Amino acid sequence: xxTTRTEITEAEIAAARARLPRAFARSSHEQARxxxxxxxxxxxxxxxxxxxxxxxxxxxxxxxxxxAVVIAQLxxxxxxxxxxxxxxxxxxxxxMAFIGTLLGALLAxxxxxxxxRNMMPVRPVQFGTRRFADLLRAFDYLIWALIFVRAxxxxxxxxxxxxxIVETGTFIKLYSEAIENxxxxxxxxxxxxxxxxxxxxxxxxxxxxxxxxxxxxxYMFEHNVRSASILGIVGAGGIGFLLADRLRAYELQEACxxxxxxxxxxxxxxxxxxxxxxxxxxxxxxxAKISAKPAAP
Amino acid sequence: MNPPDTAVAxxxxxxxxxRRRKTASTALxxxxxxxxxxxxxxxxxxxxxxxxxxLPRTTDFLERMIPPIALSTFADxxxxxxxxxxxxxxxxxxxxxxxxxxxxxxTAIGGVLSFFAARNLVKSYAVFWITRRVLEVARTVPDIVWxxxxxxxxxxxxxxxxxxxxxxxxxxxxxxxxxxxxxxxxxxxxxxxxxxxxxxxxxxxxxxxxxxxxxxxxxFWRxxxxxxxATIVGFVGAGGIGHDLFTAxxxxxxxxxxxxLLIVVATIMLIDxxxxxxxxxxxxxxxxxx
Numbered sequence: 001x002x003t004t005r006t007e008i009t010e011a012e013i014a015a016a017r018a019r020l021p022r023a024f025a026r027s028s029h030e031q032a033r034x035x036x037x038x039x040x041x042x043x044x045x046x047x048x049x050x051x052x053x054x055x056x057x058x059x060x061x062x063x064x065x066x067x068a069v070v071i072a073q074l075x076x077x078x079x080x081x082x083x084x085x086x087x088x089x090x091x092x093x094x095x096m097a098f099i100g101t102l103l104g105a106l107l108a109x110x111x112x113x114x115x116x117r118n119m120m121p122v123r124p125v126q127f128g129t130r131r132f133a134d135l136l137r138a139f140d141y142l143i144w145a146l147i148f149v150r151a152x153x154x155x156x157x158x159x160x161x162x163x164x165i166v167e168t169g170t171f172i173k174l175y176s177e178a179i180e181n182x183x184x185x186x187x188x189x190x191x192x193x194x195x196x197x198x199x200x201x202x203x204x205x206x207x208x209x210x211x212x213x214x215x216x217x218x219y220m221f222e223h224n225v226r227s228a229s230i231l232g233i234v235g236a237g238g239i240g241f242l243l244a245d246r247l248r249a250y251e252l253q254e255a256c257x258x259x260x261x262x263x264x265x266x267x268x269x270x271x272x273x274x275x276x277x278x279x280x281x282x283x284x285x286x287x288a289k290i291s292a293k294p295a296a297p
Numbered sequence: 298m299n300p301p302d303t304a305v306a307x308x309x310x311x312x313x314x315x316r317r318r319k320t321a322s323t324a325l326x327x328x329x330x331x332x333x334x335x336x337x338x339x340x341x342x343x344x345x346x347x348x349x350x351x352l353p354r355t356t357d358f359l360e361r362m363i364p365p366i367a368l369s370t371f372a373d374x375x376x377x378x379x380x381x382x383x384x385x386x387x388x389x390x391x392x393x394x395x396x397x398x399x400x401x402x403x404t405a406i407g408g409v410l411s412f413f414a415a416r417n418l419v420k421s422y423a424v425f426w427i428t429r430r431v432l433e434v435a436r437t438v439p440d441i442v443w444x445x446x447x448x449x450x451x452x453x454x455x456x457x458x459x460x461x462x463x464x465x466x467x468x469x470x471x472x473x474x475x476x477x478x479x480x481x482x483x484x485x486x487x488x489x490x491x492x493x494x495x496x497x498x499x500x501x502x503x504x505x506x507x508x509x510x511x512x513x514x515x516x517f518w519r520x521x522x523x524x525x526x527a528t529i530v531g532f533v534g535a536g537g538i539g540h541d542l543f544t545a546x547x548x549x550x551x552x553x554x555x556x557x558l559l560i561v562v563a564t565i566m567l568i569d570x571x572x573x574x575x576x577x578x579x580x581x582x583x584x585x586x587x
Contacts, residue, residue, distance in 0.1 A: 041401070048398035052455045062451035070450050088340075095341035098333065138562045142441070142529050146546050151358040152351030156341040161351070230439045234532060237341070244533075247445045263437050 070252065077260055078253030086242065086258055090265055092156055093238035096231070097224035100160045104167025105217050108133075111168070112175030119179060129172065136169030141227045145236035156237030163224050163231075170220060178212040179205070215277050222273040229262045362555025379556050385541060389560060391455055392537035396523040399459050403466025403523075404516050407432070410467065411474030412500055418478055432475070435468025444530040458535025462526045466519060473515050474508070481507045517572045524568050528561055 017024050026034065049055055113119045115129035144162035152158055187204035195203065232240025239262060246255040337343070366374040379385075413419050414428040440461050447457030486503040494502065531539020538561060545554040 045398060045401050048394050048401075048459075051394065052398065052459050054456070054459075058451065059456065062447075062456070066447065066450035070446055091340045095337035095343075098337040099341055099343055102334070134566070135562070138565055139558070140525055140529050142532060143542070143558070143561075146532070146543065147358060148351070148355060150546055150549065151355040152347060157344060157347045157351070160341060160343065161348070161355075226439065230441050233441060233445070243442065244445060247442075247449065250449070259438060259442065263434075266437060 073250075073252040074256040076253065077257040079251070079257050082254065083257075086239065086261055089232075089239040089242050090229075090261055093228045093232075093240075094225055094265070094269070096156050096159045096238055097163060097221055097228040100163025100228070101167055101217060101221045101224050103160070103164035104220075105171055105213075107164070107168045108171030108175055109213075112172050112179060115172050115176040116179040118182065118184075130176070133169040133172035136165055137173070139166070141166050141231060142234055145231045146234045149235045154235045154237075159228060159231040159236035159238055162236060163228060167220060167224070171217070174216045174220075175209070175213055178209045178216070182208055218273050218277055222269055225269045226266055229266070358551070361551040362558065364552040364555075378552055381553065381556070385538060385557055385560055388536075388538040388541050389564060392527045392531070392539065393524065393564075395455050395459050395462065395537055396520060396527040399462035399466055399527070400516065400520050400523050402459075403463040404470050404512075404519065406463070407467035407470030408474055408512065410471045411478055412504070414471055414475035415478035417481075417483065418500070418504065428471075429475075432468045432471040435464050436472060437468070438465075440465035440526050441530055441533060444533050444535045448534050453534040453536075455536030458527060458530040458537060461530055461535065462523050465526065466523060470515065470519060474512055477508045477511045477515075478504060517575050521565075521568055521572045524565060528565075 021027070025031075053059055111129055111133075114125055115133060117126060120126040120129075141162050144165050145158055148158035148161045152161070182205060186208065187200050190200050190204045228238050228240075229243075230240045232238040232242070233244040235241065239258060243255055243258045243262070246252075246258060364374065364378050366378070410428055410432060413424050414432055416425055419425050443461035443464050444458055447460045451457040451460070481504060485507070486499045489499050489503045527537055528539040528542070531537040531541070532543045534540070538557060542554065542557045542561065544550075545557055
């Protein structure tokens with residue numbers, strides 16, 4: 001089979017261009033706006049480069065020093081005789097994340113009902129709880145850790161409380177979103193069968209939201225192991241304290257060993273948490289999901 | 298024996314068996330959970346007394362961050378509280394510009410690397426593997442640790458802060474962008490290859506138009522995260538408002554710390570709002586779940 005190519009003349013192209021200018025190029029207005037935006041962004045970038053000394057000897061000298069001194073001294077990792085100390089500190093880090101996440105979840109659980117639209121009919125209370133959660137989340141872990149270190153002293157308790165406070169905010173948000181996505185039918189069924197409010201919560205709400213909550217909690221635990229590993233930099237316990245200490249003392253090879261340890265632990269926890277979530281929580285969530293779907297058309 | 302009874306009996310036996318298994322697995326869960334909790338409590342030296350004693354001290358600490366403000370002398374009191382307003386605004390500007398520059402540099406580098414970290418776009422497995430590992434290291438090491446390292450080489454100031462956030466950003470953006478790249482339709486690429494285009498043409502005219510909206514929305518989201526990061530890296534000497542906050546809390550200048558914290562929170566909430574608005578304009582909310 002042969003296809004014949006029909007010639008398109010220049011005149012036809014010109015005609016098409018005149019008829020549908022937007023298909024060939026952006027309108028001059030759009031072009032001008034795009035050009036203006038990108039040149040403004042480029043100018044701001046250049047100004048920042050200048051302002052932060054990227055265009056000076058400080059940057060070149062520093063880069064040379066970074067390559068020659070810092071990178072060169074990091075490897076090979078060294079200080080294996082301290083491994084037991086490092087492992088103990090890493091254990092403390094994981095424990096801080098575990099207890100902090102748990103405390104946050106326990107505090108957030110009752111509050112999340114106050115923060116959900118379908119459970120809390122008094123709008124100002126619902127709105128207020130949500131904003132309170134936003135406020136807790138707005139500060140980073142390190143800011144809370146800094147405050148707790150000054151208020152209750154150095155050590156892992158400050159880190160635990162920092163994680164617990166931020167997580168309370170995060171969990172109120174996540175849990176109340178899960179509660180707001182509830183299927184009403186199960187609750188209606190229990191109410192129709194004569195159940196009281198507690199029955200509705202226990203048999204209508206919890207089976208639906210618990211898998212979601214557990215999965216979120218596990219995910220945040222994973223996230224908090226990362227956060228907990230740096231809280232020690234401001235004195236709030238965990239491996240970060242040793243890391244900052246070694247870095248400030250220029251013991252870069254030992255610092256490198258700690259960084260490798262942290263990275264490996266984070267991978268291990270990620271893997272474990274993913275397996276747990278997929279194997280158990282999703283598995284348990286399935287029946288609830290199936291029964292939530294109406295069998296009728 | 299009538300048949301319905303056996304059916305019921307079979308059901309009852311099956312149900313009892315199911316309940317038994319469920320109870321056993323629940324019991325196992327609690328045993329494991331409580332064991333973990335016990336180990337954690339011992340390892341982290343968790344002490345409820347510190348918590349009970351510490352809470353009033355913490356609330357006291359937070360209360361002292363807001364100095365007494367009387368309604369009659371409202372303007373004077375607030376002016377007194379925010380005595381360093383000009384200085385702090387300068388630091389805030391520094392923080393925001395640090396976040397901007399780090400986002401631009403990190404996104405640019407990460408964006409270029411993402412093409413080499415997408416399995417469908419590079420032929421050589423070695424290039425793909427190495428790029429992926431580089432991105433992984435850049436992303437997994439926390440930005441504040443990068444800041445500590447850069448402070449060693451570049452000295453104290455915003456420069457090491459920008460570099461630290463840039464490295465973390467390029468790792469995160471590179472990975473996200475690579476995933477976007479791997480989900481594109483290969484048909485436009487075939488077309489460009491058939492028309493005689495080289496690899497660069499394929500990337501520019503085949504891939505970029507497909508991925509740009511996603512790239513942009515991730516970048517807006519990254520600005521938000523980087524403003525937070527830029528505040529934090531100041532704690533280890535990398536400039537910006539984080540440095541002022543760190544000093545104020547360390548030296549127990551309560552009202553200063555409160556004033557700066559308020560500025561930080563207001564800024565972060567404002568940026569969240571603006572960025573969310575633009576993200577939604579560029580792309581639907583669903584595609585943003587990580």
